[in-house]
Amino acid sequence: AAKAAGKSAYRRCTPALRESAVGRAELIADLRRAVDEQQLHLEFQPIVDLSTGTVRSAEALVRWRHPRLGMLSPARFLPLAEETGLILPIDRWVIHEACRAAATWQAQVPSATVAVNIAAAHLQRPDLIATVTEATAGAGLAPRALTLELTESALIEGSDAVIDRLGQLRELGIRIAIDDFGTGYSSLSYLHRIPATELKIDRSFVARLSEDTRAYATVEMVTRLAGAYGLGVVAEGVETERQHDAVAAIGCVQGQGYRYGRPAALDELRTVLAGSAPATVSDVAESGLTL
Numbered sequence: 001a002a003k004a005a006g007k008s009a010y011r012r013c014t015p016a017l018r019e020s021a022v023g024r025a026e027l028i029a030d031l032r033r034a035v036d037e038q039q040l041h042l043e044f045q046p047i048v049d050l051s052t053g054t055v056r057s058a059e060a061l062v063r064w065r066h067p068r069l070g071m072l073s074p075a076r077f078l079p080l081a082e083e084t085g086l087i088l089p090i091d092r093w094v095i096h097e098a099c100r101a102a103a104t105w106q107a108q109v110p111s112a113t114v115a116v117n118i119a120a121a122h123l124q125r126p127d128l129i130a131t132v133t134e135a136t137a138g139a140g141l142a143p144r145a146l147t148l149e150l151t152e153s154a155l156i157e158g159s160d161a162v163i164d165r166l167g168q169l170r171e172l173g174i175r176i177a178i179d180d181f182g183t184g185y186s187s188l189s190y191l192h193r194i195p196a197t198e199l200k201i202d203r204s205f206v207a208r209l210s211e212d213t214r215a216y217a218t219v220e221m222v223t224r225l226a227g228a229y230g231l232g233v234v235a236e237g238v239e240t241e242r243q244h245d246a247v248a249a250i251g252c253v254q255g256q257g258y259r260y261g262r263p264a265a266l267d268e269l270r271t272v273l274a275g276s277a278p279a280t281v282s283d284v285a286e287s288g289l290t291l
C-alpha cells in the first residue's frame with residue numbers, strides 16, 4: 001500500500017524502512033570501493049565429466065567480504081552492481097582473476113579450463129573483446145581455456161552487433177555457454193543465431209527430476225538438442241546421488257553441483273583437479289560445431 005501511495009507515503013514510512021534505504025545507498029558506495037580495496041574474491045566450483053568422473057573445469061563465482069556485513073553472496077550485491085554499472089569493473093576483475101587461476105591449474109592439468117559469468121551489459125560493449133584477450137594473454141592462458149557464461153535473457157535481446165561480437169570471441173577460441181538454460185523464453189530460434197559451445201541446464205529442472213516427469217523430459221530434450229547441435233551440455237545443481245544417476249543415464253556430458261563439490265577456495269580446487277585427473281591427460285575435446 002505504501003508503495004502504491006508513492007513518494008509521500010515513503011517519507012512517512014517506519015524508521016526501519018528508512019534505514020534500509022540508507023543501507024542501500026551505503027552499500028552502493030561500499031561496492032564502489034570493493035574492487036580497489038580487494039574485498040572481492042572468487043570461489044571455484046568443479047564441473048565434472050560424468051562418464052569419467054574427472055574434473056577439468058571449474059566455474060568462478062564472485063564473493064564480497066564486506067568490512068562490516070561479512071561475506072555477501074552474489075544475490076546480495078549483483079543486482080545493485082548491475083543497476084549502477086559497477087558490474088563492469090567487477091566482471092573485468094573476475095575475468096582476470098579466473099584466467100590467472102586457470103593458468104596455475106594448467107601447470108598440473110594442462111587441459112584445465114575455467115568458466116566465468118558475464119552480465120548482459122558486457123555484450124553491449126565493444127571493449128569486451130579487448131578485456132577478454134588482455135586477460136587470457138596476460139595470464140598466458142589459451143583463449144579456448146576460457147568459457148563465458150551468458151544467460152538466455154542476455155542473449156535473446158542480442159542485436160546483430162552483439163551476435164557479431166560473440167562470433168569474434170568464438171573466432172578467438174573463447175567458449176560461450178548459455179547459463180540457466182530453459183528458464184528464459186521458450187523460443188529455440190535464437191539458438192541458431194548464437195555461436196554457443198555449450199548449454200547449462202538450469203538447476204530447477206535437475207531439482208525436480210525424480211518427481212516431475214516434465215522436468216525429466218526437459219533435461220532429456222536439452223541433452224539431445226545439445227548433442228544434435230554439437231554443443232556441450234552441463235547439468236547444474238546436481239545435489240543427490242539420485243539426480244546424478246538420472247543425469248548420467250540421460251547422457252548429460254558434464255555435471256556441476258554439491259554432489260561433486262561446493263564452490264571452494266582456489267587451493268581446494270587445485271587439490272580436486274590433481275586428485276581427479278587421469279594419469280594421461282587428454283586434451284579438452286572442442287565441441288566444435290558452432291551454429
Ligand code: C2E
Pocket residue numbers: 045060061062073074075078087091094117118119149179180203236237238239256257258259263
Ligand atoms: P550461476 O552462474 O547459475 O551459478 C550457479 C549458482 O548455483 C552458484 O550460486 C552456485 O553456488 C549455486 N550452486 C551450485 N551447485 C548447487 C547445488 O547443487 N545446489 C544449489 N542449491 N545451488 C548450487 P552463487 O555463487 O550464489 O551465484 C549465483 C549467481 O550469481 C550465478 O548463477 C551467476 O548468475 C551470478 N554470478 C556469480 N558470480 C558472478 C560473477 O562473477 N559475475 C556475474 N556477472 N555474475 C555472477
Ligand code: MG
Pocket residue numbers: 059116117149179
Ligand atoms: Mg554460471
Ligand code: MG
Pocket residue numbers: 179180200202236
Ligand atoms: Mg547457472
Ligand code: MG
Pocket residue numbers: 180
Ligand atoms: Mg543461476
